[in-house]
Amino acid sequence: MPEPQGRRRLDQPRSAGRFRLSLDPDAFGRLSERLARFLGTGTFLFWQTIIVVAWIAVNLLAVSLRWDPYPFILLNLAFSTQAAYAAPLILLAQNRQDDRDRVSLEEDRRRAEQTKADTEYLARELAALRIAVGEVATRDFLRGELDRVFREDRKKSGKSKKQREERDGDEREPGEGKGRKDDSRWDDPKLDDVRS
Template sequence: MARASRTPSLDAPRGRSGMLQRAPQPSSDRFGRFSEAFARAMGTSGFLIGMTIFVAVWLSWNIFMPPQLQFDPAATNFTLLTLILSLQASYAAPLILLAQNRQDDRDRVQIEQDRQRAERNLADTEYLAREVVALRMAVTDFADDVITRDVLRTELRAIVEHLDARWAQEDAAVEPEAR
């Protein structure tokens, strides 16, 4: 039984020896849609205004309320608020990157489709240009054989005049005999 060759392909990157390599797995569609919706929401002015209001209310509450009602006092430098914002940022960055990667993939597919469409259009245009050139050459080659309307009229008039003259001669020849 022949063994499959373990020679790496030249178009694939070489892996590090001794390390396990895992093929990249596509993200699940639901999670991808979630990340895109999340990134889209974070990029809006509504999100920024809402976050600003949230932080302002948080800070105002913990500065101006009596100490027994404060849950994140200024004396501790708003540790809980810092933790919440850090947690939000630690999740936001990867989700935004995932959404950007998905958009890059869609853009790549769109660019490839546009490139293929442009190639087809170019091939069609070149074909039509060759056909037009062939037609021009054919018309030029046979231009002497082509009869225009004016040439045809002139020729027909000459034939009619010739026939009229001939009939006139025949009529003249027949009239003396009839007398």
């Protein structure tokens, strides 16, 4: 049995012949932001004030050109229409700004977490370096230990300073100066602290 032509079948998609209004949300959002930005400028307020003053002046003073008598119903309708369109446009612009702020906030949060992780890593590395440097013998520590060992060695040997000088004098070759200070082994300025 053939189907009647007026009925549409539910198991088939609609034909593309019907006109559908499709708006690009981004393009409409950009337009609404521009309009909202313009509505908040001094230029808009200036020109709106000029138009309203001219409207009222012409309708009050020029009797032959009067198109909106005294209660100014048409002017009131224009203001109402402007407000009816301005409010949703401003809200749409605010929603788009909120979306941008949310993305920016998430990016800032991610960047802050990365910075915190980097800072914690550097703090751990710095602490490890401090521990490693603390375990390394410093020059002052080595000098102190050498000085202590040198003094202990003097005490153990039981020799006096005079005996050491005599011994050192015997070891010198003729023409050399007296004492250790002229010996080439003691020319290193780093050992001055050890000798004193």
